[in-house]
Amino acid sequence: MAMTTHVDIVSAEEEIFSGTAEMVFAPAEMGEVGIAPRHTQMITRLKAGEIRLQNGNEEQTFFVSGGILEVQPHVVTVLADTAIRAHDLDEAEAIKAKEKAEQALQDKTSDMEYARAQSELIEAAAQLRLIEKLRKAKK
Amino acid sequence: MAVGKEIRTQIKSIKNTQKITSAMEMVAASKMRRAQEYMSATRPYASKIRNVIGHLAHAHPEYKHSFMIEREVKRVGFIIISSDRGLCGGLNSNEFRATVPKMAELDKQGIEIDLCTIGKKSTQFFKRLKGNLRAETSDLGDRPRLEDIIGVVKVMLDAYENGEIDQLFVVYNEFVNTMTQSPQIEQLLPIAAAELEEEITHHWDYIYEPDSKTVLDGLMMRYIESLVYQGVVENIACEMAARMVAMKSATDNAGELIDGLELVYNKARQAAITQEISEIVSGAAAV
Numbered sequence: 001m002a003m004t005t006h007v008d009i010v011s012a013e014e015e016i017f018s019g020t021a022e023m024v025f026a027p028a029e030m031g032e033v034g035i036a037p038r039h040t041q042m043i044t045r046l047k048a049g050e051i052r053l054q055n056g057n058e059e060q061t062f063f064v065s066g067g068i069l070e071v072q073p074h075v076v077t078v079l080a081d082t083a084i085r086a087h088d089l090d091e092a093e094a095i096k097a098k099e100k101a102e103q104a105l106q107d108k109t110s111d112m113e114y115a116r117a118q119s120e121l122i123e124a125a126a127q128l129r130l131i132e133k134l135r136k137a138k139k
Numbered sequence: 140m141a142v143g144k145e146i147r148t149q150i151k152s153i154k155n156t157q158k159i160t161s162a163m164e165m166v167a168a169s170k171m172r173r174a175q176e177y178m179s180a181t182r183p184y185a186s187k188i189r190n191v192i193g194h195l196a197h198a199h200p201e202y203k204h205s206f207m208i209e210r211e212v213k214r215v216g217f218i219i220i221s222s223d224r225g226l227c228g229g230l231n232s233n234e235f236r237a238t239v240p241k242m243a244e245l246d247k248q249g250i251e252i253d254l255c256t257i258g259k260k261s262t263q264f265f266k267r268l269k270g271n272l273r274a275e276t277s278d279l280g281d282r283p284r285l286e287d288i289i290g291v292v293k294v295m296l297d298a299y300e301n302g303e304i305d306q307l308f309v310v311y312n313e314f315v316n317t318m319t320q321s322p323q324i325e326q327l328l329p330i331a332a333a334e335l336e337e338e339i340t341h342h343w344d345y346i347y348e349p350d351s352k353t354v355l356d357g358l359m360m361r362y363i364e365s366l367v368y369q370g371v372v373e374n375i376a377c378e379m380a381a382r383m384v385a386m387k388s389a390t391d392n393a394g395e396l397i398d399g400l401e402l403v404y405n406k407a408r409q410a411a412i413t414q415e416i417s418e419i420v421s422g423a424a425a426v
Contacts, residue, residue: 010187012285012365014180030348043191044348045357068357070191070345077187079361082285093290094297097274101255121236128229135392 005037007053009062009078016080017062021053024076026069035071042071051078142411146404150397157393163226164386170281171317171379177282177372178314185365188358192330195355198344202352205300206359209329214251216273216295216304217242218327220311220370221261222378223277228385230312230320230377231260237322238310253304255291257371273298283371285364292364299328311370312377318384320377325370327363 004020024035027049035042046067053060066081196207219238221231242252254270256262259277266272274294279287298304307328312320347354 008183008187010184012181012184012361012368014177015183028348040346041343042346042348043195043354045354068191068354068361070187077191079184079187079191079358081361090289090293093286094274094293095290097255097276097290097294100277101272101275121232121239124229124232125236 002056003037004055005035005039005074005076007076007078009051009064009080011067011080011082013082017053017060019053021055021060021076023054025050025052025054026078027051027064028069033069035076038073039071039076040073042069044069046078046080143404143407146400146407150400150404153393153396153400157390157397160386160389160393164383164390167379167383167386171376171383174281174372174376174379175314178369178376181365181369181372185362185369188362188365192355192358192362195345195351195358202355204355204359206328206363207330210302210305212250212305214253214304215245215306215308216253216255216298218255218257218291218295218307218309218367218370219261219265220309220367220374221256221258221264222374223259223279224378225260226385227378227382230381231264233320234310234312234322235261235264238324241324253295253298255295257288257291257367258374279371281375283368283375285368288367288371289364292367296328296360296363309367309370311374314373314376314380317380320381325366327366330359330362 002022004022005024007017007019007021007024008015009017022037026033026035027047029045029047032049033042033044046064046069048065049063051062051064053062062078062080064078064080068079070077070079217238219234221234225231245252252271253273254265255274256265256272257276257279262272262275262277274291276287276291295304295307299307306326308324309327310322310324313323315321345351
């Protein structure tokens with residue numbers, strides 16, 4: 001049997017693939033790389049493209065929109081991005097989040113009123129306790 | 140027979156409510172199971188990244204990422220994860236009750252606080268308290284995507300990098316089991332070096348493409364994002380569990396109410412029958 005290396009493809013949302021392959025091809029930022037078993041330790045960023053796993057004549061492909069490839073002699077790990085990441089896009093997301101916060105805070109911000117927060121919470125806790133008591137009394 | 144018409148209407152309306160709560164309970168139960176699966180599916184990513192970062196930090200002691208440098212704390216950031224919807228027992232208020240004292244304590248030390256909220260409930264709560272909200276996102280649904288939180292996390296990470304905040308915490312509910320969810324406040328930044336320690340038996344290093352700094356930068360950002368994402372997913376599992384329990388007790392309570400009302404109704408009905416009979420009997424006796 002040919003030599004194989006263990007391959008894990010994971011994204012933040014789920015595990016995409018876990019298994020073995022004789023050869024792994026990945027779209028590294030500086031050009032496609034092919035990883036054979038016992039490759040030296042390497043770490044590189046990936047750009048959008050296909051990851052191909054070769055087993056004999058069979059080939060499996062996975063699409064990644066970017067991420068990081070970590071190579072150990074017997075383990076290849078792909079930390080895949082699920083989203084298309086680019087500086088501009090991230091920036092746009094950040095601006096969107098800020099705008100939403102501003103919308104939520106139409107009224108002027110002042111110092112947080114901890115005293116009020118605590119009293120409100122104490123009130124809620126007291127209500128819960130009362131309910132609890134009533135329920136016990138009923139039984 | 141017109142006896143106890145009001146009671147019958149009341150029983151009927153409670154029965155309708157009970158149907159809704161028991162349906163919600165079942166929906167929450169099935170969603171909880173799915174959320175738990177997502178929860179375990181997100182774990183390998185973060186642990187893989189942690190390993191790699193740990194190794195990088197070890198191999199390159201001379202390069203310290205700004206996320207790992209401790210600074211004097213003047214201002215801290217909180218990312219607060221809550222549910223979008225209510226009807227989930229004391230889940231959100233327990234979380235806020237754990238957070239507010241911590242904030243009050245920081246406030247006493249003269250440390251200012253910036254907030255970032257994920258989920259409608261925390262936005263509403265901290266808006267009412269006039270917290271300094273920097274970013275917010277909500278309506279993530281039952282299956283949130285990483286893209287949904289990139290924006291809010293970036294706002295806080297940028298603030299950290301620019302020195303606007305010196306510490307970053309994330310607040311979420313930890314899923315202990317179906318009955319128990321416990322609020323957690325965890326420090327995201329600076330990343331404690333001890334957390335990343337790993338046993339190194341012999342020295343080796345990676346080949347970096349393009350170079351170690353860019354790779355590490357990308358990793359750090361993704362690491363923090365994945366931690367927040369995990370918090371979001373875990374919080375959803377908690378929300379579903381809490382809702383399931385709350386709806387179960389609501390269904391039980393409705394059942395008790397119905398039993399009580401039925402008793403009253405039957406008594407009234409019997410009293411009416413008895414009265415009718417005695418009227419007939421006394422009428423017959425008079426003839």
